[in-house]
Amino acid sequence: MEHGYDKQQIVKRLHRIEGQVRGIERMVEDDRYCIDILTQISAVSTALESLGFRILDDHVNHCVSDAIASGDERQAAEKTRELLDAVHRFSKSR
Numbered sequence: 611m612e613h614g615y616d617k618q619q620i621v622k623r624l625h626r627i628e629g630q631v632r633g634i635e636r637m638v639e640d641d642r643y644c645i646d647i648l649t650q651i652s653a654v655s656t657a658l659e660s661l662g663f664r665i666l667d668d669h670v671n672h673c674v675s676d677a678i679a680s681g682d683e684r685q686a687a688e689k690t691r692e693l694l695d696a697v698h699r700f701s702k703s704r
Contacts, residue, residue: 614672615665623661630654659700666696 634650670693677689 614668620661620665623657627654627657627661630657662700666693666700669693669696 630650631654634647634654637647637650674686674689674693677685680686
């Protein structure tokens with residue numbers, strides 16, 4: 611299935627986030643100041659959340675809109691339900 615998001619850009623962003631996490635690990639190993647570590651954890655959380663919203667936005671603009679435009683009511687209902695489930699997951703994680 612083709613998705614609305616740019617796979618290469620998403621993977622590239624995930625690699626940067628992975629690097630941030632490894633940096634936090636090094637900070638812990640080096641006994642860095644706890645507030646500095648918490649600041650970096652917050653930055654990683656923000657980066658993941660931003661990436662999640664980007665994928666969610668792509669889901670709306672590609673998957674959901676294509677399902678609605680297709681005229682297939684079952685498919686439109688399914689994609690809308692998926693969207694609402696994803697929004698609920700995001701709102702619970704905040």
